[in-house]
Amino acid sequence: MKNLFKYFICILFVSCSNNEGDYTDNPEHKASKSIITNETKSLYTSIKADYLKQADRPLSTAQRSALIHKLSDKYGLNTYPNTGTSLRISYEDITRQELQQLIENSDLSTAAKNSxxxxxxxxxxxxxxxDPELYDYLIQYQYNVxxxxxxxxxxxxxxxxxxxxxxLTTYGDDEEREDEDWDIAVGHIxxxxxxxxESNEEAALETLIQQLK
Structure with missing residues (x-):
């Protein structure tokens, strides 16, 4: 798990498919690792780094949830002012149309909205x-972006x-999803x-907490 989270921090993803050797030897993949390392920082890198320091052993979902709650206190999530930019409805109730409206109403460029x-x-x-197909898709998506x-x-x-x-939500506990019945819903996305x-670490952390409850 510690090594897995190092990949998250650096965003140097290594494919876990059976074609791992071919993929990692690909010049585009090697270039993508360099670009990601040097040019990209996730909004919540500091939270993940802190998480890595404390999650030095495999954690159950309950233990992981407790740790993230602890980090939420450390980063002042509970006292963070409400900017009014969040969706204040239950994510479980969001439809695909509402998801699309969220994207369309953002300040992203047209190309980014389509992406x-x-x-x-x-x-x-x-x-x-x-699992490898989803994992590989996420890797390739970041490179393309x-x-x-x-x-x-x-x-x-x-x-x-x-x-x-x-x-992080899909592979946070292990390289394979522990709960095979868990589905990614429109609300998760x-x-x-x-x-x-929202462009702040607290918002990212809040999302992780809500999805671990």
């Missing part, structure tokens, strides 16, 4: 495929923070996007 919409639709479909000159710095920040949260749009 984020496609990302959401793909995640909802790919989640039922074998970083190398697409249509995106500005804010676009990149939001798109890759959203995909970070997808990775909406919460990832909404937290990324």
């Amino acid at each position: 984020l919409s496609n990302f959401a639709n793909t995640i909802l479909m790919v989640q039922y495929q074998p 970083l190398t697409d000159n249509q995106f500005n710095s804010y676009d990149i920040q939001v798109l890759n923070t959203t995909s970070d949260m997808a990775m 909406a919460s990832w996007i909404n937290s990324s749009l």
